[in-house]
Amino acid sequence: MEESVPVWELRNVTKRFPGVVANDSVSLSLVAGRIHGLLGENGCGKSTLVKVLCGVHQPDSGEILCAGQPVVLSDPIAARRAGIATVFQEFSLVQTLSVAENIYLGRLPGNRWRIDWPAMREGARRVLGRIHVAIDPDAIVGELSTAGQQLVEIAKAIAANASMIILDEPTTALGPDEIAELHRLLLRLRDDGRIILYISHRLDEVVELVDEATILKDGRVVSNAAETPVEISAIVLKMVGRVDEHFPKAANATSDALLDVRSIHTSNRVAGASFTVGRGEVFGLGGVLGSGRTEIARALFGVDVLRQGEIRLRGKSLKLLSSRDAIAAGIALVPENRKSDGLFFNFSGLENISIAGLGRITRGAMLDHARERRLAHGLIRSLRITPTAGTALVGELSGGNQQKIVIARWLFAEAELFVLDEPTQGIDVGAKIAVYQLINELTAAGKGVILISSDYDELLAMSDRIGIVSRGRIVAIRDARSLDKADLVKASADQEELAA
Ligand SMILES: Nc1ncnc2c1ncn2[C@@H]1O[C@H](COP(=O)(O)OP(=O)(O)OP(=O)(O)O)[C@@H](O)[C@H]1O
Ligand SMILES: [Mg+2]
Numbered sequence: 001m002e003e004s005v006p007v008w009e010l011r012n013v014t015k016r017f018p019g020v021v022a023n024d025s026v027s028l029s030l031v032a033g034r035i036h037g038l039l040g041e042n043g044c045g046k047s048t049l050v051k052v053l054c055g056v057h058q059p060d061s062g063e064i065l066c067a068g069q070p071v072v073l074s075d076p077i078a079a080r081r082a083g084i085a086t087v088f089q090e091f092s093l094v095q096t097l098s099v100a101e102n103i104y105l106g107r108l109p110g111n112r113w114r115i116d117w118p119a120m121r122e123g124a125r126r127v128l129g130r131i132h133v134a135i136d137p138d139a140i141v142g143e144l145s146t147a148g149q150q151l152v153e154i155a156k157a158i159a160a161n162a163s164m165i166i167l168d169e170p171t172t173a174l175g176p177d178e179i180a181e182l183h184r185l186l187l188r189l190r191d192d193g194r195i196i197l198y199i200s201h202r203l204d205e206v207v208e209l210v211d212e213a214t215i216l217k218d219g220r221v222v223s224n225a226a227e228t229p230v231e232i233s234a235i236v237l238k239m240v241g242r243v244d245e246h247f248p249k250a251a252n253a254t255s256d257a258l259l260d261v262r263s264i265h266t267s268n269r270v271a272g273a274s275f276t277v278g279r280g281e282v283f284g285l286g287g288v289l290g291s292g293r294t295e296i297a298r299a300l301f302g303v304d305v306l307r308q309g310e311i312r313l314r315g316k317s318l319k320l321l322s323s324r325d326a327i328a329a330g331i332a333l334v335p336e337n338r339k340s341d342g343l344f345f346n347f348s349g350l351e352n353i354s355i356a357g358l359g360r361i362t363r364g365a366m367l368d369h370a371r372e373r374r375l376a377h378g379l380i381r382s383l384r385i386t387p388t389a390g391t392a393l394v395g396e397l398s399g400g401n402q403q404k405i406v407i408a409r410w411l412f413a414e415a416e417l418f419v420l421d422e423p424t425q426g427i428d429v430g431a432k433i434a435v436y437q438l439i440n441e442l443t444a445a446g447k448g449v450i451l452i453s454s455d456y457d458e459l460l461a462m463s464d465r466i467g468i469v470s471r472g473r474i475v476a477i478r479d480a481r482s483l484d485k486a487d488l489v490k491a492s493a494d495q496e497e498l499a500a
Contacts, residue, residue: 006065007032007195008053008084008164013062015048017396019388022048024219025062030164035186035196036225037206037213041239041428042400043386045219046199050168053197054086055079080106085162087153087170095142100124102141103156127159131185146336147174147289154182164195169399171200172425175289175454176489183209201400201428203232204457215239240430247461248436252280252443257315259417259448261300264309269295271472272309277417277448282439284451284463284480288492292472293452294336297419300450301333302326313417332415334407336422336452349389349397349405350376357413379408383434400427411438418442421452436462456485468492 006029015023022045030036038046051057053064055073063070066082073079079086093102103124110116124137133151141149150170157165167186171179186196186209200206206213212225215238223238236246259277264270269292277283285293298304300311302320311318318329326333344352353376362368373390380389385404386397394402403426410418420439424432439449439462453459459466460480467474468491476491483491 006030007067009065009068010049010053011063011065013049013052013059013064015045015052015057015059017048021219023052023059026216026219026221027224028214028221029225030195030197032163032195033190033193034211035190035198035209037210037230038197038199038216039203039206039213039228039235039239040216040222041430042404043398044216046216047168047399048219049216050086050088050166050197050199053079053164053166054084077106080160080162083163084166085157085160085164086166086168087150087157088168093141093149093152093156095140097141098137099128099135099139099141099144099152099155100137102152103127103137103159105156107160123159124155127155131155131158132181145290147178150174151178154185158185158189162194164197165189166197166199168199169201169426170198171202171205172422176456177493178289179205201424201426201432202455203235203429204455206230207232207235236429239428240433246429246433247458248433248440249461250440250444251464252440252446253282253464254278254280254446256280258313258446259300259450260310260312260315261296262310262312264296264299264311265307265472266295266299266304267307268298268304269472270299270304273299273469273472273474274309275467275474275477277450279446279448280443281465282443282449282451282463284453284459284466285469285474286456286459286466286488286492287469289454291469291492293469294421295472296469297333297335297421297450297452300326300331300417300419302331303333327413327415330416331419332410332413332417333419334410334421334423336425343394343402343406345395346393348391349380349385349394349401350391352394352405353379353408353412355409357409375412376408379411382438383408384431400431403427404431407435407438411442415447417448417450419450419452422454423451424453424455424458432458456488460485460488 008030010026010028012025012027013023014025040046052059055076055078100121104120108115109119121137128135135148190196198210207230213228214221214225215223215228256279257276258279261275263272263274273296287293302323302325313329320326354372383404386401407423424435442449451463463480466478466480468476
């Protein structure tokens, strides 16, 4: 590696929260014109480090240097002035403002007395154009899809013309095309001489993108840029400490029908979808973003009510008017947008886990708290959720641990059919493997699983059959073993074109 001068440098940065050292004497050099990956399991301190760099948290000790000079990033405005722009794991957009206003928030064009609206709109249009995003600058952010909002976040960072752009899991809401587009953009910014600090649990995209990587564990650097090979199996080994089968698929599918979905329609995108799921089967749903996969899941969970068609479970026709009906019928949903759909932030992890399965821990009219604790702690262990989740408020856990809590909840609820919408999004590779093993346990017990995933490697490896979704219908059903990644990308894209 050639000699290169770091622009930004962290020296022995430590950040404590009550009971946890989130960053433990972290040293890191960030060099202009490089994409630096920040890796590590859930709760290892990645987002905390990002928040130190963007002025949200002050380090308890240690130094931050810019071009060799110590700097204090006392608040987010100071960090922005110093040239650091951040795309957060949690969105920071103002839902009620327009796209253009969000992009220019804090830096409105014009003078003290007048905002130059046309300049703002034009500027926003230019930035969106640069990242090939077809979003109207006048659209209200709250009305955009999650993917749309994600892209606006990125546009905002780019518009700020920062020398360092930090992205904390920017692709969780993006489809493969959008991810590729984002990566091309980041490469251009890198070649422009900027620093990109990139966090993602999708190791496939990390190794494709980054020039170098740092791995954290329990708040410490366990492998610095010089020590980390940018290669999946080496990274997994350093993160997990052992080599596991990445996709431990067990073949448990039977032709014994569990779910029979017959030409269902909803007023939310689903337009004549039909498919079956056998006992022990994992039925994957593939398709591009917005094809209707999530909406099919919502229909199965009673969130969107059927206008036409029928859902039969174990041969019995279901009338699902709410998610309560779906839960009673034995259907569980791990929703895609866990932040807004899934969690009670002011309750502990344990309470969040047991909430949908109270029937299992009730004896007569009494809650059996010992049983609740036993069952929930079993799941906390097998999903490798941080042990503090039993008592800590969910709002204080790391993003990935929050996601695991929602998964644990539905496993706790003991359903017959599990609808998993992007179940491994945002969780570390060790936990992903644990989720795959749980899927195997479910199918071995004769349960059915519907798997929605934008990670095509995962979808192909873990499904028995895959239905391609386009415009709210299943347009093809294939044996997963007969498909490869390219087929899946092509099938989804072709179908969208055909339907267009
Ligand atoms: N505001 C806070 N108050 C208390 N503890 C916190 C707070 N923010 C983070 N922590 C704790 O600090 C540790 C590091 O969390 P952090 O969010 O940085 O992890 P992460 O590496 O980003 O994880 P993930 O991959 O799940 O997003 C965790 O133990 C977390 O519970
Ligand atoms: Mg995080």
